[in-house]
Amino acid sequence: MQQVKMEVEQASLVLKLLGDKTRLTIMALLNIRELCVCELLEVFDMSQPSISQHLRKLKDAGLVKEERKGQWVYYSINKTSDAYPLLESVLHYIPEQTEKMEQIIKSNPTLRCGC
Amino acid sequence: MQQVKMEVEQASLVLKLLGDKTRLTIMALLNIRELCVCELLEVFDMSQPSISQHLRKLKDAGLVKEERKGQWVYYSINKTSDAYPLLESVLHYIPEQTEKMEQIIKSNPTLRCGC
DNA sequence: TTAGGATATAACTATTTGCTTATATGTTCA
DNA sequence: TGAACATATAAGCAAATAGTTATATCCTAA
Numbered sequence: 001m002q003q004v005k006m007e008v009e010q011a012s013l014v015l016k017l018l019g020d021k022t023r024l025t026i027m028a029l030l031n032i033r034e035l036c037v038c039e040l041l042e043v044f045d046m047s048q049p050s051i052s053q054h055l056r057k058l059k060d061a062g063l064v065k066e067e068r069k070g071q072w073v074y075y076s077i078n079k080t081s082d083a084y085p086l087l088e089s090v091l092h093y094i095p096e097q098t099e100k101m102e103q104i105i106k107s108n109p110t111l112r113c114g115c
Numbered sequence: 116m117q118q119v120k121m122e123v124e125q126a127s128l129v130l131k132l133l134g135d136k137t138r139l140t141i142m143a144l145l146n147i148r149e150l151c152v153c154e155l156l157e158v159f160d161m162s163q164p165s166i167s168q169h170l171r172k173l174k175d176a177g178l179v180k181e182e183r184k185g186q187w188v189y190y191s192i193n194k195t196s197d198a199y200p201l202l203e204s205v206l207h208y209i210p211e212q213t214e215k216m217e218q219i220i221k222s223n224p225t226l227r228c229g230c
Numbered sequence: 231t232t233a234g235g236a237t238a239t240a241a242c243t244a245t246t247t248g249c250t251t252a253t254a255t256g257t258t259c260a
Numbered sequence: 261t262g263a264a265c266a267t268a269t270a271a272g273c274a275a276a277t278a279g280t281t282a283t284a285t286c287c288t289a290a
Contacts, residue, residue: 005210012136015205019131025123037267050249052268071257071266086208093201095120152237165279167238186236186287
């Protein structure tokens with residue numbers, strides 16, 4: 001049923017990244033849709049640099065990719081990563097972060113003006 | 116297809132434990148069969164206390180259970196753990212540790228005398 | 231009952247980690 | 261062009277982590 005093994009070393013690095021509550025929640029949110037940094041900031045009780053640093057680690061490991069759209073930088077899950085099958089599998093075991101996602105939608109940080 | 120979600124907090128704790136090369140390898144070995152501490156010692160280049168401490172963390176999290184058999188303490192995967200489905204799923208993505216298991220069989224540390 | 235082997239615990243240390251604040255960089259728009 | 265916003269990086273710090281050595285505990289067998 002399953003396939004495409006990773007080396008233990010590589011897998012443990014990915015699992016270590018996912019073994020942090022903040023990063024695991026970020027991945028669960030990105031599993032719903034891509035998000036920009038300011039959207040993620042809405043649902044974590046920590047500073048902007050802290051979120052940026054988590055995202056950098058995830059990006060360095062190839063788990064996410066970034067795309068600048070104007071003044072915002074959007075992050076999304078990198079489905080071409082060798083680790084993607086493992087990641088996807090892990091995400092099956094944690095609940096969808098619908099509450100946090102609603103919080104993002106409600107606050108809508110990329111639309112401050114209302115025009 | 117998948118089921119029985121864990122809370123993010125609980126899942127991240129389990130993933131953090133698996134996010135260590137030594138512990139992940141231990142779990143992969145225990146996935147083949149139960150092993151005593153002295154058998155595990157054969158395949159890791161570190162001290163006995165270090166292995167014991169890793170096993171303790173895994174036991175505290177409920178991922179493994181221990182059973183004393185005479186002078187040896189055997190560890191095995193705790194299949195009744197809430198985290199077992201996640202663990203099993205993760206282990207699908209890393210290669211079977213057959214080489215290390217052969218090393219254990221060859222050295223056979225629980226049979227020093229040969230009687 | 232004591233010696234020796236197997237394992238666990240204690241105490242210590244160096245490294246890593248996750249956060250903070252301060253600051254730099256990049257983008258938009260008046 | 262420069263003010264304001266979004267994001268990244270730098271530097272520093274406290275806590276967590278993974279290893280070590282020394283020692284305690286538990287079991288077997290002579």
